[in-house]
């Protein structure tokens with residue numbers, strides 16, 4: 545159970561960031577709708593008992609859907625703003641598939657919405673309203689997953705390929721260092737980042753990363769965000785976190801399809817192929833960990849990152865694999881466990897990685913969404929004490945510092961932007 549004062553503080557963050565149609569991840573730093581943030585925010589609203597508001601959040605995300613099924617990672621409600629790259633850079637109007645009236649980005653983000661909708665509608669005490677919302681949201685969610693299996697599986701891997709680090713949600717993770725280094729930057733137009741205005745530069749991605757983030761957008765944009773841009777992208781990776789969340793969402797989609805009397809066969813095929821692909825391509829027996837796959841280099845990415853534990857959240861690890869990952873990495877002070885230097889679980893990247901930086905964004909700090917999902921996965925595999933340890937650490941971080949975007953695993957200091965929506969929402973929804 546969450547303490548009363550923490551609950552109240554979390555509720556205040558959500559209410560302050562509420563823009564009516566959508567909840568801004570942070571009204572200053574991220575003033576639009578982000579896809580996976582919207583899913584986490586909806587869970588927070590539901591934990592407060594406001595299911596209507598939770599459904600409104602999902603509707604706002606789905607309104608950005610493209611005609612080919614893609615759910616964009618940003619829907620530019622409340623545009624214009626100082627955010628970079630804004631709608632003027634993305635230019636979704638160049639794509640015939642994009643919504644005509646609502647500017648969006650041209651890439652996606654981790655597919656959490658289907659499992660979020662399944663959870664919301666499982667707990668909603670108004671059963672009629674829950675059933676109606678499932679019926680309403682199902683076709684859009686289904687179309688999105690079909691897009692993930694067609695446009696985004698050009699090699700028939702059974703996994704969805706990412707063509708921009710932002711699609712992983714873990715923008716500057718060391719996972720992408722080698723793949724990003726190959727991205728040609730060419731002649732970039734001059735641009736001005738807005739992110740380092742509110743947050744110290746040393747806590748944000750480097751400018752060399754931003755050059756590549758922008759170059760990748762310009763490549764995809766020059767193909768009008770069509771499939772030729774995906775196939776010719778110099779950055780193509782298959783990521784554990786993204787594909788594990790996709791799998792978990794497809795289990796939820798299956799449950800909803802069965803209940804709604806919709807066909808389940810295609811979803812069963814997706815699940816079988818996804819499960820097989822995790823074992824065939826992503827499990828690294830020598831390292832005893834799930835690793836991402838670099839489709840350009842045609843090799844696993846030899847970086848141990850916390851996203852690998854999401855295979856547990858989706859139930860995609862065998863019990864033996866789960867034990868090995870926990871023993872060799874999660875409870876190992878040289879990797880993720882506290883060692884006197886770090887004091888909290890779970891740093892986003894193993895401390896043994898040369899790319900580990902405890903204060904820089906996705907290169908080492910603790911993020912509450914990953915902690916929540918990892919703790920869930922651990923419970924699923926029977927690691928109840930470890931899951932409880934992560935819960936206790938997460939609540940301690942918030943009690944110490946407040947609802948920050950991420951935290952220094954050594955001191956618990958809050959980093960990035962404050963009053964961050966999903967940090968508040970997932971504290972409220974921890975047990976959902």
Ligand code: 9WN
Pocket residue numbers: 569574578579580581617628710713714715739
């Ligand atoms: C780019 C909104 C988003 C999160 C991502 C996080 C960050 C954006 C940025 O903020 O990314 O999409 O501008 O840095 O990395 O996970 O969804 O909170």
